[in-house]
C-alpha cells in the first residue's frame with residue numbers, strides 16, 4: 397500500500413512537556429484507520445500537526461505521491477492540498493437549510509466578494525444532491541439544519557467537508573453524543589467514505605472502533621504503542637496496562 401500521509405520522527409514540546417515523542421506512522425491511500433489511546437496520549441495534537449495548527453519541533457509530515465511537506469504550509473494551504481478535518485462539535489449554519497449549507501461549502505475556497513455575487517448553477521445543485529445522498533440526507537435538503545438531530549448535523553458537516561474533495565479526512569470522536577442507530581449509520585458512512593479516500597478516526601468508543609473493522613493505531617505518551625487489528629492491539633499487555641486496564 398502506498399502511503400498518503402507519512403509522519404516521521406515528529407516531536408512537539410509544550411512548555412518543556414513532550415506531548416508528541418518521535419512519532420512515526422503512515423496512512424495509506426483509501427485506508428480507514430482508527431486512532432485510540434488514553435487521555436493526553438497526543439491524538440488531538442497529532443491532528444493539529446497534520447492540519448497545520450501546531451508546528452512540531454522536529455520530524456517530517458509528507459502527503460501525496462509527490463511527498464509534499466505539510467510542515468511548510470499554513471492551515472488553508474493544507475486544506476487545499478486535500479486534508480479535511482471534522483471537529484467533534486458540529487459547526488453547521490443552523491438557520492440555513494441543509495442545501496444552503498452545502499452550497500456554502502462548495503463555495504468555501506472563493507473570495508468573500510465572489511461568494512456574495514455567486515449564483516449556484518445546475519451542476520452545483522447536482523453536486524449538492526450527490527453530497528447529501530452520500531451522507532444519507534437526500535430527503536432533508538430543504539430542512540433547516542438546526543432542526544436536524546445531532547447525528548444528522550454531524551453527517552451534514554462531513555458532507556460539507558466532502559465538498560472540498562479531501563484525500564484525507566480526519567474525524568474526531570464521531571460517535572460522541574449519537575444514538576445507537578446513528579452510530580451504526582456513521583460506521584457505515586465512514587467505511588464507505590474510506591473506499592475512495594483515506595479516513596482517520598480518533599475515537600474512545602471501542603464498540604464503535606470494532607465495527608469499523610480497520611487497522612488501529614494506539615498512541616501513548618505521544619508515540620505509537622501498538623498497531624494492527626483491534627483484536628491484536630487489545631490483546632497487547634502494554635495496551636491493556638496503559639489504556640484498557642484503567643477504570
Ligand SMILES: Nc1ncnc2c1ncn2[C@@H]1O[C@H](COP(=O)(O)OP(=O)(O)OP(=O)(O)O)[C@@H](O)[C@H]1O
Nearest residue numbers: 410411413415433434435436437438439440441442
Ligand atoms: N497547547 C498546549 N499547551 C500545553 N500543553 C498541551 C497543549 N496541547 C496539548 N497539550 C498537552 O499535550 C498532551 C497531549 O494532549 P492531546 O490533547 O493531544 O491528547 P489526546 O490524546 O487528544 O487526549 P484526549 O483523549 O483527552 O482528547 C496532554 O498532556 C496535553 O495536556
